[in-house]
Amino acid sequence: MNLLHLFLGFLIANLLGYGGGPASIPLMQNEIVNRYHWLTNANFANVLALGNSLPGPIATKVATYLGFQVYGWLGVLVALVATVAPSAAGLLLLSRLLAKHRQSNVIRGMTLLVQPVIAVMMLLLTIQMGKDAVSSIGILQSAVIALVAFFALVKFKVHPAFVIIAAFLYGALVLPHLS
Amino acid sequence: MVDWSRARDLSTAMLRVGVLGYGGGPAVIPLFRYEAVTRFHWLSDEEFGETLAFATALPGPVATKLSAYLGYRVLGFAGAIMAIVLNILPSSIATVILAGAFTRLYHYTVVRDMVSAVIPVITVMLAMMAYQFGERARRGLGVPLGLALMAIAFLLLWWIHVNSAIVIVLFLLYGTAHFALVRKWRTWRGNDGGQR
Numbered sequence: 001m002n003l004l005h006l007f008l009g010f011l012i013a014n015l016l017g018y019g020g021g022p023a024s025i026p027l028m029q030n031e032i033v034n035r036y037h038w039l040t041n042a043n044f045a046n047v048l049a050l051g052n053s054l055p056g057p058i059a060t061k062v063a064t065y066l067g068f069q070v071y072g073w074l075g076v077l078v079a080l081v082a083t084v085a086p087s088a089a090g091l092l093l094l095s096r097l098l099a100k101h102r103q104s105n106v107i108r109g110m111t112l113l114v115q116p117v118i119a120v121m122m123l124l125l126t127i128q129m130g131k132d133a134v135s136s137i138g139i140l141q142s143a144v145i146a147l148v149a150f151f152a153l154v155k156f157k158v159h160p161a162f163v164i165i166a167a168f169l170y171g172a173l174v175l176p177h178l179s
Numbered sequence: 180m181v182d183w184s185r186a187r188d189l190s191t192a193m194l195r196v197g198v199l200g201y202g203g204g205p206a207v208i209p210l211f212r213y214e215a216v217t218r219f220h221w222l223s224d225e226e227f228g229e230t231l232a233f234a235t236a237l238p239g240p241v242a243t244k245l246s247a248y249l250g251y252r253v254l255g256f257a258g259a260i261m262a263i264v265l266n267i268l269p270s271s272i273a274t275v276i277l278a279g280a281f282t283r284l285y286h287y288t289v290v291r292d293m294v295s296a297v298i299p300v301i302t303v304m305l306a307m308m309a310y311q312f313g314e315r316a317r318r319g320l321g322v323p324l325g326l327a328l329m330a331i332a333f334l335l336l337w338w339i340h341v342n343s344a345i346v347i348v349l350f351l352l353y354g355t356a357h358f359a360l361v362r363k364w365r366t367w368r369g370n371d372g373g374q375r
Contacts, residue, residue: 083239091234
């Protein structure tokens with residue numbers, strides 16, 4: 001019964017969540033806290049805090065945590081499948097359908113017209129992330145890190161992995177001495 | 180036959196994105212793009228943009244949808260499953276291991292400082308991607324139409340807070356008719372010019 005609830009809870013939260021993992025956080029909270037009472041609101045906030053200090057998609061981290069709490073590793077598997085499988089299958093089906101008609105003017109027009117929307121979506125994400133950065137480490141540190149990252153990525157074509165690792169080290173070694 | 184070198188590339192890419200992707204699924208999009216387009220040349224930038232659009236128009240986490248598509252393109256259905264698993268494995272294992280200590284972990288300022296220092300890097304990568312897609316819109320649609328459409332998208336998303344999936348679907352719907360309308364407009368202008 002718990003497994004079925006895990007499956008249904010995460011399935012519903014993610015099927016209704018448009019805009020990626022972060023958009024489905026309130027929906028997951030509704031299932032986890034209000035409907036099934038697996039966690040209190042305070043505990044859910046702690047899970048999010050843990051999720052934010054780890055890499056990877058937020059929805060799958062919440063699903064892993066809850067699945068493990070409720071039903072061990074089998075619970076992890078069920079919660080993850082419910083979170084990930086329907087949307088992944090949907091994208092594969094849709095793209096197979098589109099690949100068949102790639103040369104048609106209808107599909108070419110669709111492909112062209114999504115470019116401006118994606119540009120704007122990325123711009124809004126940039127603004128939001130920039131605000132997050134400034135509110136957590138201040139404008140000066142954010143600007144320094146961003147400037148160095150920009151030159152490393154654009155001018156010297158450094159692999160993003162190294163830039164991120166360098167930022168990590170800076171955060172561990174330098175930032176604690178500045179605040 | 181399994182293509183082992185492609186399988187190795189796919190695993191490397193997915194693990195790398197899974198371990199380094201901070202800031203939630205959407206923030207990780209530039210990392211996926213780097214691996215798929217710049218590093219391993221699995222798809223063109225156009226196909227990546229198109230896939231991203233359709234991934235956003237569907238519900239659910241973005242990172243795992245992109246993993247599924249890339250895995251599928253590289254190694255078929257088995258590749259899709261492999262890519263999703265490898266992308267979420269590192270953070271899932273870490274979540275279970277650290278769950279007991281989760282309240283303490285985030286209160287270590289070092290951990291918080293490390294994560295915070297990565298956010299400006301992610302911001303720069305997102306800004307670069309915004310610029311590149313804006314550039315592509317300008318080349319494909321021209322400056323006036325490209326700018327007008329971006330302004331409309333900006334107003335809908337930022338000002339009226341329309342859900343991004345709805346905005347994408349609206350633009351896709353217009354896109355289905357775009358080339359037909361352009362042709363009509365050109366013949367109309369052509370006729371007009373002929374009469375004058």
